[in-house]
Structures are given as C-alpha cells and as structure tokens.
Amino acid sequence: MRTDPTELDRGDPLAAYRDRFVGAETPLVYFDGNSLGRPLRVTGDRLKSFVEQEWGGRLIRGWDEGWLDLPARIGDDLGRICLGAGPGQTIVGDSTTVLLYKAMRTAVAARPGRTEIVVDRDNFPTDRYVAQGVADECGLSVRWIDVDTTAGVTAELLRAAVGEQTALVVLSHVAYRSAYLADVPALTRIAHDAGALVLWDLCHSAGSVPVHLDDWDVDLAVGCTYKYLNGGPGSPAFVYARKRLHDRLAQPIQGWMGHRDPFLMGPSYAPAPGIRRMLSGTPPIVGMLALQDMLALLEEAGIEAVRAKSVGLTDYAVEIAGELLVERGVTLASPRESARRGGHVALEHPLMREVTAALWERDVIPDYRDPHGLRIGLSPLSTSFAEVRRGLETVRDMLDALTG
Template sequence: MTLTLDDAVALDQKDPLARFREEFLRAEDPVAYLDGNSLGRPPLRTLQRVEEVLRREWGERLIRSWEDGWLDLPEQVGDRLAAACLGAAPGQTVIAESTSVNLFKVVNAGCDLRPDRDEIVATDTDFPTDRYLVESVAAARGMTVRWLRPDVVEGVTDAQLREVLSERTALVLLSHVDYRSGVLLDLPAVTALVHEVGALAIWDLCHSAGVVPVALDEAGADLAVGCTYKYLNAGPGAPAFLYVAQRHLGAARQPITGWWSSADRFAMGPTYEPDPSIRAMLSGTAYVPGIAAVDASVSLVAEAGIDTIREKAVALTETCVELADAWLAPHGFVVASPRDPSRRGGHVTVRGPRAREVAAAMYEAKVIPDFRNPDMIRLGLSPLTTSYAELWTAMDVTRRIVEGL
C-alpha cells in the first residue's frame, strides 16, 4: 500500500531529527523545498553568527579581530568540519576560496606529487567544473586525460577503472556522489584500486559532505575538496573546504601561492617559503564572514550526528522512490538513481517525458526541485530540513501535474 499523508506525519513524529527543522529560517513559500542538494536553507544560528561578525567583531573590534581569532579560522573551522562529517583528523583540512579554486589547487598538487606520470583519469559526465579544470590543467602541463563514461545510474565500475589505470596515471579525480543520479561510489574501495598503480585519489565531496559519512583518513584518500552550501547549509557561495592527507603535507605544492600560505605571513620576505602545515594550501586573505557561516552551520551537523543524518537520508530517498514508482511511473517516468540505498546519496532523480515542463509546473505550484539537462528532475532531500510530510506533499503535487499533461 502506498504511503499516505497520515503515514508521513507519523514518520515525522518519530523522527529523531525533527527538532532541527526549528533551527532554520522558514517561510510560507515554498510549499515544499526539494533543492537542498543545490542550496540548503539558512540556519538561524548562521544568520546570528554572521551578524555578530559584522556588527561586533568587525564593527567594534575592527582590525583587532584578526589577533582576536580571525587569523586561525580557516584551520580551526576546517578541523571542526572534518570531525563532523569527513572522518579526518585535525591539521588536514582548511576552509578557503571556492570548490573550483580548490580543485585547481589539488589537481596541480597531485600532478606535482607524481612528476614522472603524464595521465589524469576523470569522467566526462562529471560536474562541469571538474571536467573543465582537469582539461585545462592537463593542457597546461602537456598531460593526457583518460576519460571515463560511466552509466548514469551504475556509476564508475572497477572494470572501467582498471582499463585506464597504469603506471602513467598520476591521479584519479572522481565525485563521491554523482550530481546527476546520486549514485554513491565506494570511496575506500576505489581509493585502494587507484593506489594499486601508485596513483593518487582525489575526491569531490560536494554532494556527500553533510549527508553521507566520509572516512577520508581510514580510506587512505590523498586529497579532497567540497562545497559548504548544499547539505552543510552555509549559504550561497560560502567558502569551500580542502583536504590534504597528513602524509602529503610538506610535499604538496599548490600554484596560487598567496601570502596566507607562506611560512611567516607577516615577514613580508623577498621570496616565498611555504608553510609546512595545511596552511600551505591557502592563498589570499580569509573571507571571515563566510568562514564564520560555515562554522555555525557545521555545528548543526555535529549536533545531529552524521550517522543519524545518513539514516534519515536513506529513509527519505526510499520514500521518494516508493512514491515515484507508485505515482509517476504510470505516466512514463523512471527513477534514474540506484535502487540500492547503500549506493545512493541524498537525492533521487527521475526522468520522463516533458520533464522540463513538469519541473516548471512544479515551480509554479511552489514545489521547488532542480532540473538538469536533458530530462532529469532532481529531488534533493536534506535530512535536517526536509520532513516526510513535505516530501509526500511534493510528490502528490507532482503526480497531479503529470496526470494533467
């Protein structure tokens, strides 16, 4: 029997994360928000923290706030984020710049760590930034990109990787969760496979940080990046994070050698000497309000617990798949995400006829999904903010739309 609205309400009443919905700024509009995998809702504590930075720390303390604590924010908040959801020990993660800039840094650093190798492995279906940056770094260095083309639902397979990995492979860049279908890769297994040929594993965690437990240290990952405005709810354009495994610190070099990555920021010396710590991956002056926003938002994930968040993500996506099968499949829509919840991140994708029109009609009905070309409607289910009743209502509205086409 298909889940009813009463069933969804009952699930909300038993939800251990239900109280966190009150931690977020909410409004009457929209009816349902299913795009938290692109931009999360604003946490109240984040708004308060940013106001405190602007009004008191900047407004009253002025430049003295750098010595009061701003100088160390990139590393301190990086450590808190790493502890909350990356499975990484202190001293390996910083908050800095955007995902694109950080990807540029780690791809170049990875190439330098394997100077005798001339190939990069990536997927030609990955998020555009990843593909564009790999292509430009390879071109600048005279390297070759070995492109994989994984199935949208199956994702990268061991067999596909083994076909392209060799002693020429410097690094492999993959997204932990595919931005299209939500397929979740086995990070430890893939990392081990990459290491068999002596290459480095670089992970894009944009669609997994804050919704899927990540064990970077335990898996032996080499480098990683990710954004903070999706499941981490730090706000539009919030600074990204960058991880370098302890064993690579000191040797890893990045190309944007600004003063914040130097061994002594205030020496103003004639030559650049990189800091031996994770600070070597920084560049210019830290954007304090943005990092403060990350700090406040990450505290919510730490309080809720990443394992509890994952449990609800699985339950929400299972519910979404069930309702899509019952209500949308009869009208030609199919679930374009893995059926196995252990291989699925925090969103479900459906494909079907006139999907762009359906997504537009959902917007008109104040149900906010995310559309991706050519025919994918992504339903992002953020465990801290999405209720079962909200999901049920969104799917019910969508059912009525497809029935009317």
C-alpha cells in the same frame, strides 16, 4: 500498503531540528537542499553580532584575535564532525573550482613523469573542465571513463582505465546527477595500486553521507559548504590533504596567506608547514560564519543519524515515485538500493524540463539536469516526509496537466 508520511514524521527522531531552519514552517516544498541549503535561524543573530561586535567593534584587531586561525579551526571541525579526518589536514578557503585546481596541480606535480589524469565523463562539469585545463597546462592528457549516467564509476571501470601513466584519478563520492554512491576505499586502492594519487569531490556528500577520509586512505579531497553544510550562497569550499603529502604540496597559487610567515612580506615565497600552505589570499571570514552554526548542529544530531534520516527520505521518495509517477512514464535514474545512493533522487521523463518550470511557479523547488532529469534533493535536517509526499503529488499533477 501506502506509507503514511504523518506517521513517518511522528517517528522521526530528528524531526524537531526542522524548526531551526528559516522557511521550514512555510508551505513551500524545497527539493534543492543539495544545491543550496536553507539558513539556520541562529545564523541571522551570528551575522548581526559579527558586524556589530567583531567587525564593527574590534576592526583590524579581529585578525589577531581569531580570524587568521578560522580557516584551520573550522577545517578541523569539519574533519572531526563530517569527514573522518584528523586535525591539521582540512582547511577552508577559496571556491570549489579554485581548490580543485590547486589540488589537481599539486597532485600531478607529485607524480613526475606520469602523463594522464583519469576522469569519468559524467563527473560534475567543473571537475572535468579543471582536469582538462590542468592537463593542457601541464602537457598531460585526460583518459575518460564512460559511465552509465544512472550510476557511476565502478571498480571494473576504474581498473580498466588506470595504468603506469596515471598521475591522478578524479572522482566524486556522490554523483551529482544520479546520486550514485561510490565505493571510496575500493576505488582509492585501485588508484594507489597503479601508483596514482586520487582526488575525491565531496560536494554532494559532506554533511549528508558519513565520510572516513583517514580510514579510506584518501590522498586529497575537495568539497563545497553551501549544500548540506548550509553555509549560504558562495560560502567557501574546503580542501583535505593527507599528512603524508604535506611536504609535497606545491600548490600553484602562491599567495601571502600560504606563506610560512605572512607578515614577513619578504622577497620570495616559502610555503607554510602543513595544510595551511593550501591557502592563497585573505580568508573569506564572513562567508564562514553560517558554516559554524551548521557544523554545531551536525555534531549535536550526529552524522550517522543524519544519514539514517537521508536514507529514509530518499527511500520514501522512491516509494512515492513508484506509486504516483511510474505509470505516467517516469523512470528512476538513481540507484534503487539505498546503500548505493546519496542524498538525492533523480527521476526522468521527456517533459521534466517543463515540469520543473511549472513546479517553481507553485513553490515546489527541485532542479533539472539533462537528460530529462528532475533532481529531488532532500536535506535531512530540514525536510519532512510530508513535504516529500506533497511535492511528488505536485509533480504528478504537473505531468497530468502537461500531457492533457
């Protein structure tokens, strides 16, 4: 029986939140919230107020009046609302790539004598590139895990890859291509049993899938804030480090903001206590402003309710793809079981690159990932079920037009 998207939207307890996002009222179908989230309407007022009052009015005094504390304060909010992390373990600053580098370098330094970094070949390119660079820089090697690109790293695969030479394991909570949802506690235990540290990439889960870093015994984690956290293009990333590691966090980019006393301006570097030592340069204050609005919204809605909506949207996308696209040769390249799937759905067909280009011209915005993958990213609070139906009907129409 065909599911009516109007009924689904009418029964959605989070439907009203959609009106809080810029552009959600337009006919455009946005299937790329897992790459760049829509801005919140209140963010325009926040930015204007910041320019006119804090920046324009208080000027340099703003640092003493709160800006210096903002990376840690927002980090604690992130930890409480989205990451299952106690205070003093998460901080915001730098890009995802820079924080991955810092976390990997500090992790391998904390495991002297070990010679390998374990990474899967389908991890996000930045994770793989940084891991290879750190290995080259530190005289280590990378042990690669081959995975099914429609799934991800399993316990069996990881157990076969780690050993007494493993210094660090680098994994993604949600696979960027397939949306495979990794079993973080089980994989973390396997890494720990081998004596290794583990670094989790949360870019495709933070703000969409509940995370419990403290309960899962995670060592280190890094994530971006411009996807499901709606921080805007280029908004800074975050890094989490478990408290037991703080005294051993020897991050390699020793800037003034990570110093014990940033304004001492002394001749030598002394790291700040706790997670603040992961900072390097001046915090990107303007880039953090939109993130605060989204965190407030997520706290209001509740991350478990957000996940329930995400599951509903992706289940519906899988259903509609089965109804409209399978007979046209489209295959599902994501886990069918929602418990093993994050917030997006990957669909494969040899013509998906051409389909994606045609969709963009018609204001249906997914993204494309090789091989032949159309990625449907469904940001829970800004996406409706009717939007999903309308977008996938357009995918069908473009396939029909291209295949004649």
